[in-house]
Amino acid sequence: MCAIGERQGEQSTRAHALSLLALAQWHRGELAQASMHAKESLRIMCTFNDTLGTVLLVERLAWIAGTAGESERAAVLLGVAQQLWPLLGGQSLLGSPHYHAAHEACEQQARRALGDRAFQIAVDHGAALDLDQAVAYALGEPAQPSPSTPTAPTDEPSTPLTRRERQVAELLAQGLSNKDIAARLVIAQRTAEGHVERILTKLGFTNRIQLAAWVAEQQQGRHS
Structure with a gap:
């Protein structure tokens, strides 16, 4: 399906096929391939502003990172997903017991590895990222700087809260x-x-x- 989508220039179908392929590879323990295909799918999903596809891939990249022992990265990605799910207005993880089990296993592994405090700091960091920063982090790429503009006064009072x-x-x-x-x-x-x-x-x-x-x-x- 990935090859057909690429030949036909049908990027949406290809993105979903890559996402499923990444999930299957993660289950098989093929973590490098799973990460590569999940990131490739995420890039395409973002061009279509596909929020559901984006958050599912962020979740999958968190699971992949957790399985690979990258606990801090997994926790940050869980924080990113945490802020994205409410945008869909429905159940997180699509109400899937399999997805919920994978999410819980990832969270527990990262929490054990980092400790409660460090885990929560990482989650909060992910939750505080804006969408562009979150996607860049998920892809392992530096966030693109915003165009230089004069600093404007803000109506938002300064607070220490995220x-x-x-x-x-x-x-x-x-x-x-x-x-x-x-x-x-x-x-x-x-x-x-x-x-x-x-x-x-x-x-x-x-x-x-x-x-x-x-x-x-x-x-x-x-x-x-």
Whole structure:
């Protein structure tokens, strides 16, 4: 199918065929080939703005990295996938028990290898990348610099929080529980709990009431 798609110039079909080939090669332990074909498929998916294809390939590249012992890379890619799944508005990992099992195995392996703190730092790094940076990281390529433009003042107040942590903080301020936040962001509850703990620590707060007041001040600053 890959060869047919290449001969006919049908890149979308070829990208999906390469994605499935990479998955099969990962199962067989052919990690170098699996990584190469997953990256090739990802490049094509991005030209079509195929979000589903992109996030599936990021997930697969995380699994491949984890199996290859590249635990930090696997954790960063899991963080990238974590921020992309909600864009699809449905179940993460397509609700597939096989995909969920692979994801959990990858997460557990990386967490054991790195330790909880280093694992979460890597996941947060992946979740904070914008799409171009995330794809470049997944492909193992340097992110392309943005065109030079004068620095413009921003309406966004400076905070020590990552983009994901700001999302969690805003949901906390709305009164959502850790379980509800996890469901809203399509992440594990323990991941949400970790975000909450880090947010409170970074801001020097001891409870959610203080955090809610801080979020309100931040939002007022953006609109004043």
